Amino acid sequence: KNEVEQSPQNLTAQEGEFITINCSYSVGISALHWLQQHPGGGIVSLFMLSSGKKKHGRLIATINIQEKHSSLHITASHPRDSAVYICAVGAYNFNKFYFGSGTKLNVKP
Amino acid sequence: DGGITQSPKYLFRKEGQNVTLSCEQNLNHDAMYWYRQDPGQGLRLIYYSQIVNDFQKGDIAEGYSVSREKKESFPLTVTSAQKNPTAFYLCASSRAGGGAYEQYFGPGTRLTVT
Numbered sequence: 001k002n003e004v005e006q007s008p009q010n011l012t013a014q015e016g017e018f019i020t021i022n023c024s025y026s027v028g029i030s031a032l033h034w035l036q037q038h039p040g041g042g043i044v045s046l047f048m049l050s051s052g053k054k055k056h057g058r059l060i061a062t063i064n065i066q067e068k069h070s071s072l073h074i075t076a077s078h079p080r081d082s083a084v085y086i087c088a089v090g091a092y093n094f095n096k097f098y099f100g101s102g103t104k105l106n107v108k109p
Numbered sequence: 110d111g112g113i114t115q116s117p118k119y120l121f122r123k124e125g126q127n128v129t130l131s132c133e134q135n136l137n138h139d140a141m142y143w144y145r146q147d148p149g150q151g152l153r154l155i156y157y158s159q160i161v162n163d164f165q166k167g168d169i170a171e172g173y174s175v176s177r178e179k180k181e182s183f184p185l186t187v188t189s190a191q192k193n194p195t196a197f198y199l200c201a202s203s204r205a206g207g208g209a210y211e212q213y214f215g216p217g218t219r220l221t222v223t
Contacts, residue, residue, distance in 0.1 A: 030207055041216065043199065045214075048211050086151070088152075088212075090207060097142075097154070097212070
């Protein structure tokens with residue numbers, strides 16, 4: 001059983017659409033992280049959150065600790081948003097991260 | 110500029126050879142990590158280090174070795190004992206160990222063993 005489950009695995013959208021990627025986890029966490037991996041392979045951190053909601057530009061991340069669920073939203077999607085989005089949780093009391101398998105997003109112009 | 114560097118970007122080796130992947134950071138981070146990524150799979154932890162001269166095995170440490178002699182450097186050696194070494198390897202660092210600190214990733218090394 002994976003400690004972190006993401007859905008959907010693949011997502012195709014038209015430019016301008018509102019996008020939601022979901023993440024559920026089964027362990028106690030210190031924080032949840034949303035990462036973005038571009039086709040070249042490099043990974044950047046988008047958000048780190050342990051409660052509530054964070055917003056950065058067109059990206060919004062929310063977390064519900066009781067339900068062990070987080071969502072990443074992209075408003076007004078653009079082809080440059082095409083990437084793999086990875087949910088990761090920092091496990092409480094353990095010095096490690098658990099990673100979801102990623103959601104591959106393709107935004108068409 | 111602060112960041113993490115990995116070299117080389119692409120690496121080709123013959124089966125049976127050991128190979129060492131470089132990871133350097135100038136962020137003054139205590140914790141460093143090595144991950145492996147295979148197509149269609151999530152990142153898997155190979156080794157991590159929370160402080161100089163100390164490191165712990167991750168989920169898939171067999172066939173790999175590391176050292177942490179300097180705070181800035183955390184090289185990974187892929188030994189001939191690793192049965193399926195062809196993969197994308199990512200190094201990361203964070204201010205401290207534990208999951209509550211943002212991880213910064215290097216650009217990765219794509220290793221091909223034939």
